[in-house]
Amino acid sequence: MLNQEIYQNIESWFETYSNSFSSENEEIQLNFDLKRNHSFNTVEIITELSSECELNDEQLLVSKTIALLHDVGRFAQLLKHETFSDNEQDNHIDLGIDVLKSENVLGKLEEDTVQIIFECIRYHDIDTLPKSVNEEALTFLKLLRDADRIDILNILSKYYTEYKPGSNKRLELELADKPEISKMVYKSVMDEKVVSKKDVLTLNEQKLHQMSWVYDLNFKKSFKVVSEKNYLKKIYESLPKKDEVIDMYRQVKIYLENNL
Incomplete structure (x- = not known):
């Protein structure tokens, strides 16, 4: 025991x-x-x-x-x-x-x-x-x-907001900081599915993968913490403001709000 x-x-x-x-x-x-x-x-x-x-x-x-x-x-x-x-x-x-x-x-x-x-x-x-x-x-x-994901979102939302890109390559998983976002990543987020790791090829796609974790949260308190701490918004603000990114952020935000 x-x-x-x-x-x-x-x-x-x-x-x-x-x-x-x-x-x-x-x-x-x-x-x-x-x-x-x-x-x-x-x-x-x-x-x-x-x-x-x-x-x-x-x-x-x-x-x-x-x-x-x-x-x-x-x-x-x-x-x-x-x-x-x-x-x-x-x-x-x-x-x-x-x-x-x-x-x-x-x-x-x-x-x-x-x-x-x-x-x-x-x-x-x-x-x-x-x-x-x-x-x-x-x-x-x-x-x-x-x-696990709540604390990682806390760590990364601070990192993406406060530090110079590339200052911790290990946190960025050595991914290239390129603006491209694949159709597969876009489709997963818009379909309210967690972005598959195999589809992540750039740092921006990794950020969207992390934001998509909201679709796999299991407890009311989890949604509440993620919402109150503004983790998704902080990560979104570090992404390029393209129409597709705005669409994806809106989708994860609506899902989060619907589960509070």
Whole structure:
């Protein structure tokens, strides 16, 4: 059974593990710090969102554990490849699950709970959830996806607004800052679908992909936070003001407002 003591031990492991990564490269170090903070921020957000789900004490600790560990593979990815870009051979999902297994981080938990945690980590970053997701994991996974995206929208809306383009290439996934926006991206947004990662070839398309996450939010509080913090508007203001961009922003904004 996952109790407060076990959770605190997992949290202590995470702090020690994440703090073991450092770099003389200023941008790399900035991103180590960013990912560490993102993990703790996701814990705070998922705790807030969990109040909609009437979780018991153990379930709340499971959700917090998932939030804390969901991006643990980013540290090794950044150290080894100096990027946040995933590929089939090397991605932060597999790296994260591997390190949790090799260090036996979840060794005191029941096997069913361990599998729920791994399932949530495995699927937290895909465009749309497969129907094969374990029913027991589904609520935790939806909570994680919302909490994760809310904090990423917070990070990126600030970055796009306050910093010079190209100042953190890792956050931009090394994408070219070009004005082109494909018909596939436009169609997805206008059809109220999350833009597929495979269709993202430029930084502007990545921004629209991130704005389209609104179509996959699961909880009323998630819509409320995104609306109150003006994340979509801040990202929109960093995009070129072409007719198609204005159309897409209007579409995501209407969807958000209709779900408040």
